[in-house]
Amino acid sequence: MIEVLSCLTKEEWMCFIESYVKYCSKRRQQLVLLRAAMVFQLLLYSSFSLFRGLYFILSQARYPWSFAYLSMVMQIYTDKIFITLIFLVFFLYYLYRIYVLFSPSYIKKKMDKFFNQEDFQECQVQLTDEFVSAYSDSIDLRLNWKWIIKVFNTNELIVLFWTDSQCIVISKLMISEEILERINTKIDTCFLGSVINL
Secondary structure, three states: OEEEEEOOOHHHHHHHHHHHHHHHHHHHHHHHHHHHHHHHHHHHHHHHHHHHHHHHHHHHOOOOOOHHHHHHHHHHOHHHHHHHHHHHHHHHHHHHHHHHHOOHHHHHHHHHOOOOHHHOOOEEEEEOOOEEEEEOOOOEEEEEHHHOOEEEEOOOEEEEEOOOOOEEEEEOOOOOHHHHHHHHHHHHHHOOOOOEEO
8 A cells, every 4th residue: 555645736626737738638729720721711611702702893893982883882892891790700710719718828827826835735646456545634535546537747746536527636836755766666567448647
């Protein structure tokens, strides 16, 4: 049995969240990028078609900038203008998702509001061949290894998830190299999946 005291800090957790969200959103970001590229192609085609038609009609008119003529042109090309604007809105939305919603600074700022240093407390973590347990003043948890679905390893933390949003965290801050080696060996032998290094 291995027993360690985990003293997680807010800074360690925020660094992990940033890396974890980057890892989890990589595939979604690629899909959004693909959609943005498709919408951009449609936007270019629609814009080219619209401007070519407008140029042809306006170049044929004797008084192209008269109000009556412009209103007639607008009635003829209403659907093409509307479709072009829709493609433009979708393209801008996808750019917003890529460069704002997936940006590490946005994620960090958003997550920073949810956590205070008081939310983090010392926790005793035990690892045996059969189970992983964590207990402190506010938690008493014991899980069989088969319930652990993901394990992430960073420079500061080892994080064992039993659901997508619930985990046991081992801070490496106060752990010796020898015990850390034993923990890694225990995870390699008992965890059914593979450890993800962030």
